[in-house]
Structures are given as structure tokens and as C-alpha cells.
Amino acid sequence: MFKTALLLSILSAAYQQGCLARDCDTATSNASSEFVLHQQSLISLQLKLITLQENLFLAGKTLKDAEETRRKQIAGFEKIGSRYFYIESHLKRNWWGASDVCRQKDGFLAAPRSSEELSAIKLKLTSGQNYWVGISDLGDNVTYVSQATGQPAFLMWATWEPSRVFGNKDEDCVELMAQRNYFMNDIKCNTRSHFICELSD
Numbered sequence: 001m002f003k004t005a006l007l008l009s010i011l012s013a014a015y016q017q018g019c020l021a022r023d024c025d026t027a028t029s030n031a032s033s034e035f036v037l038h039q040q041s042l043i044s045l046q047l048k049l050i051t052l053q054e055n056l057f058l059a060g061k062t063l064k065d066a067e068e069t070r071r072k073q074i075a076g077f078e079k080i081g082s083r084y085f086y087i088e089s090h091l092k093r094n095w096w097g098a099s100d101v102c103r104q105k106d107g108f109l110a111a112p113r114s115s116e117e118l119s120a121i122k123l124k125l126t127s128g129q130n131y132w133v134g135i136s137d138l139g140d141n142v143t144y145v146s147q148a149t150g151q152p153a154f155l156m157w158a159t160w161e162p163s164r165v166f167g168n169k170d171e172d173c174v175e176l177m178a179q180r181n182y183f184m185n186d187i188k189c190n191t192r193s194h195f196i197c198e199l200s201d
């Protein structure tokens with residue numbers, strides 16, 4: 001957009017210079033002069049239109065940025081690593097209830113995507129409390145899926161977890177388990193725990 005404005009500006013100046021070089025004052029045709037004026041007027045209008053479009057674009061971007069910032073602040077999310085999370089250390093909900101709270105905040109139960117992200121989140125948790133994350137094998141009782149993405153989740157199991165591998169297939173939802181240094185544990189989904197939400201990308 002800015003390049004177009006610059007190009008038109010240069011063309012306009014070049015056109016005027018060309019006119020002077022040909023000595024427009026001595027032009028014999030009135031029609032030719034009118035044509036030049038119309039062309040200049042048209043270029044001038046085009047430049048104004050481009051300026052208006054630029055201003056509209058910038059205003060829209062500013063508004064969008066302000067809304068995004070406000071949305072994050074209201075919901076109480078904080079930036080941890082490169083993403084936004086909300087850590088609920090007061091309320092306890094079962095896995096579905098926790099998921100509902102996150103959805104009401106326009107997010108999902110969180111699914112950490114890397115060991116670095118999980119480590120950063122751990123630093124924010126209240127000692128001794130377990131936290132739901134948005135991972136379960138409720139779909140096929142085999143694959144642990146991120147609720148946010150619908151894709152197989154990043155997993156970092158505590159020792160002897162998941163219980164499914166060791167014969168207990170009733171533990172379908174995943175928590176960060178305080179007693180296991182916040183590594184992951186599958187547990188029954190109706191357990192009431194604190195929870196972590198993430199904002200959608």
C-alpha cells in the first residue's frame with residue numbers, strides 16, 4: 001500500500017516535470033490542457049484514497065490490538081513463555097467442569113507443548129496442589145489427545161504412568177501431579193482439582 005502511494009507520487013511529479021519540459025505555457029490545444037488537469041486531479045484523488053485506506057488500516061489494527069490486550073487482561077491470562085495461560089489455584093472442578101470454565105474464558109484447558117513450556121508453567125503452580133491439563137484418552141482409550149488442538153498431545157509422564165499401560169483403563173484425564181514434581185498422571189476425570197487454561201492461538 002505504501003509502495004503504491006510512493007509510486008503514484010513519483011509518477012505525478014514526473015508527469016508535471018515532463019509537462020514543464022515541453023513548455024506547457026505554449027501548448028496550443030485547450031483540450032490538451034484540460035486533459036492534463038483531469039489527469040492531475042485523478043492522481044490527486046487516488047493519492048487521497050490511498051491515504052484514507054492507510055489510515056483505515058492503521059485504525060483497524062490499533063482497535064484489534066486494543067481488543068486483544070483487553071480480552072487477555074480481563075480473563076486474567078498471563079504470558080508464560082510464548083503463550084497465554086490462566087492458572088486456577090482456588091477453584092476445584094472435575095475435568096469437564098474445568099474445561100467449561102476455560103471455554104467461558106474463550107480458551108481451553110491447557111496442553112503444554114514442550115518440556116520448556118511445562119517447566120515454565122510449573123514455576124507458577126501452588127505447591128502441593130494438582131492441576132488438570134487439557135489432555136485425555138476419552139476418545140479411543142489409547143491416544144492422549146490435546147483438547148485444544150484435537151491432536152496427540154505432548155506428554156511427559158511421571159514414573160509408572162500412564163496407568164492405562166499398567167492395566168487401569170479407567171483413568172482417562174491427565175493432571176500435573178504435585179507429588180511427582182508436576183509430571184503427568186492419568187486419573188479419573190471426575191476428580192476435583194485446580195486447573196490451567198490456555199488461550200487459543
Ligand SMILES: [Ca+2]
Pocket residue numbers: 137138141142164168169170171172173
Ligand atoms: Ca484411559
Ligand SMILES: [Ca+2]
Pocket residue numbers: 161162163164171185186187
Ligand atoms: Ca494414573
